[in-house]
Amino acid sequence: MDSGPPHEVTAAGLTLREILAFDDSGALRLLLAPAGQDVEVRGVTFGDEVADRPAGAHMVLAVGASTDLAGAVEPVFRAARQGACAVVLREAEGAAAAPEVLAAAEESGIALLARAAWADWTDIATLLRSALAYARAGRGGHPMADGTPAVGLSALAASIAESAGGSITIEDTGFRVLAHSATRPEADGVRRSTILGGRVPEWRVAELRRSGILRSLWTSRDVIHRPADGDSPERLVIAVRSGPEVLGSIWAAADGRPLSPRAGEALRRAAGAVAPHLARHRLHESGAVRRRDDALRGLLYGQGDRRTHAWSLGLAPDAPCAVLAVVPDPAAGSPSSAGRALDVLGLHAAAYRRTVLVLRERARLLVLMPAERGKDREALALARELDRVAGSLPGGVPVRIGAGSVAASALGAAGSLEEAVLVVRVLREREQRGGDGARVRYAGASGVRTALDVLRVLDTVRPLWEAGGGPVHDLVAADLAAGGELVRTLAAYFDAAGDVTRAAHRLVLHPNTLRYRLRRVRERFGVDMDDPDTRLLLALAVRLTGEV
Template sequence: MDARTLGDLLALVGGPAPRLHTAPADRARPVTEVLLHDAGAPLPRAPGALLLAVGVRAAQAGPLVRAAAEAGMTGVVVRGADGPAEEARAHGVALLSVDEDAAWHHVHLLLASAIEARPAPSGGAVGDLFALADAIAAAAGGATAVEDPRQRILAYSTVPGQPVDEDRRQGILGLQVPDSVDNSEQVRELFAADRPLRLPALTGSGLPRLAMPVRAGGETLGSIWVIDGGTLAPDAEDTLVRGASTAALLLLRARAARELARHPDGDLLRRLLDGTADAPSAALRLGLAGPVRVAAFVLGSPASVPDAERTALRLLDVVRLQCEARYGRHACVLVDQVVYALLPAPAERHVRLAEDIVRRAGQALRVPVRAGLGEVVADVGSAACSRADADLVLRVLDDALPVATVDGVRPRVTLLRLTEVLGERRELSAGAWRRVLAYDTGHGTEYARTLVSWFDAGCDMAGAARLLAVHPNTCRYRLRQVREQLGVDLDDPDERLLLWLQLRTLAGLRGASA
């Protein structure tokens, strides 16, 4: 992923904090990581880092700002508004501040999530997870931590008086569970379970845990760990089950918010697809000049997919990954469970890319995936037209044809649209086709199917007979009855065209498949 700049970071985090007091002359300098200041250790060489001035009062942070500049860092974050702005400006580093009562762990998690785009919640979801950890700790009777699948600590409880051990202290200090063979084995055991597990202490001085995996559908989103210091409530396991359900909702919500933060071009692409964006500025921001095409990807059978919303998000990840591998930074967006990608020229590569994505996504998600490609348009200003084409293509795809361009299925999509137009207008849906269907219903005849088969065979009697599996004389008799009984002039080419079109679209009849 492209490195964040300071401006990117502030835009992603949003809200009143952190506040920027001074910025380096080069505002395009990358912001690569967030470091916690340790007064007992020298600053590491860390180009692009943001340093959190833990344990240093804002007014006395001048030496720390100088040291951060010497270490190549992009900026320093102090607590309080009276930081050394002039000194920061003189040394070419950014100075940011947070409120006096801001928790450093909260600030660290918020900034690190935005910078690294790692699987950790940001914004309001962080506070919600910390509140959830406190609620579980109070109800279950033990210090609680919420972790992601890589054992990074997303939130932890602060209920006073609950027993803790050194593993918890070290984990909270680095927001990462200390690595060990025994710990990895416990995690594997936990992620294979579907209920709370009681796990023994990892060291002689440690404490046992009560743990529960956090899942949504079949995906493991993380885990909850409660220290068992001998004070757990009798219903602690039930509390953990309920807590895991709430945590899953919070983590999914955080993922959606993080998706917007990681890919701010998504909203721009939405507006392009709706036709409401300013095309010239959109083209400049997306770096797309010249012809483009919209590709639309969708789950083949979303109604049968458990947790289709989560699976659609995973489909978005697959599409973006494959597009970025070919085009670099790329605009993809999820709208109403359809993933849209804006593909630049040359158009010859688009079908192969779509087929590759469909194959890879189907394997990864274990769900059929389909892809519709709209018409190639002159520029991003016409993306809405290409999107409309792609949506139509999706509607005519099936298991036998999972990928197609609009030109490849032009007859199908044209008939589809004609069906809709004819059905919406009374004067276009009237005609002899209704008399034919009514006669078949009242007399048990098959005149409509015979007519469609005759039309499909190019008005060849022998061909129609083969489609119907009857003798050609049977076809002749039926068509003669249509002329005589129903008054349809089959010698008039316009009458034949209209009758075929209405039977084919409005009645949904096909000779070959009858």
């Protein structure tokens, strides 16, 4: 699924030929280059921005363009009129390579490229940003601390080690080692096992997670210091980023000698030089990541061959699992801050246990967690930890976390997801109504079972209510149109089990005022609250309006 356009990329130029050479993943396909492949590309313009200002020496990404023939031709002419050197179209049903589109590019003298079907616009923006940064690094734009540019992750790791005076590992967000410096005999056991195993041991990741180091790593842009502790030597770590996105990390460990006083500055400078390499690695893997996400989405939503989805995710189809849903509070914080919070929580969930799988959707995070059958507390423990992390994030956005029951097998993950989403609704409604438990931000299905059943009943009867009519419908419709005073009064009255004094206290009213409003229900709308059927229908109507 395409995401929205990233920010504009502008940098020192490089040729179209160099960009294509950098793209060893095949995300871009050159269809036509009327002026040759040595045209200079100095930046990227997204979508319709090109209509507002010149785009000379820019590559235009046709974000939002239609995939039909007319929709593919028009962006080519528009980009050419603004002086762009190239335009990228989405590869869809062959429209990008249609003779009419090729003819438009030939006539305009503009290079025409197609975006691979497995990539999205964010992938392409990352590729181009990385290519430009990579070119700058090779031309001295991101020298290492010793003043010399380095090429290749292994060479970078060796150069950083020399500047920092310690052992270096460069890792992705899954704690896989992508490069490392030479290992001295004095290196500690964790470093040796990490390099031999190709990734940080799971027990070590759990330790870093519990200590708060990972939370700091995902949220900080500076070097984090971990003092020596027993047999574990002093360590420094910094996250490697591309814009707001965390791509991985660089770790420096003392190995029988103190780290250099300049080690922190060496890591800060190195992060900029390493970023293009990790972005390239991320793009190289994006096809496999997208296939994994598609399989996970199919399993969670019960679509396609669920057994095949499970096997492709490395799960035995009969393995029990639970699903968590993490949803930011839409009333708190901006969409960008909510997105950053979900990104950090996704990284943290993935680090909780190697078998945990995370699907980042636009407005929520879904987490599939293998667990022992009947042990719902395992998923609840992860929910509790994610709630703690969310509360400690800088400028934290409140989130609600629902944990579904453990499904008997991975094939039942969709049922656990349905419960997790309902739990989030229960938490939201309880907070809206106030009272006991209103500030609880996470829960498991087993702890709110009655409330889940009520939501299912309400969802079932909603179509019947909306198709009905009569005095209760008239009351609700008229009152909501006037501001909903009576509906809110009835909600408080029902929640207080008919206790006028308690309901009035919640509404900050005198009890006599509340009694007057209840009389209006009967006198104005002819609704007899003493009748059990009417009272039941009225209670359902109040809950279904959501005005609680």
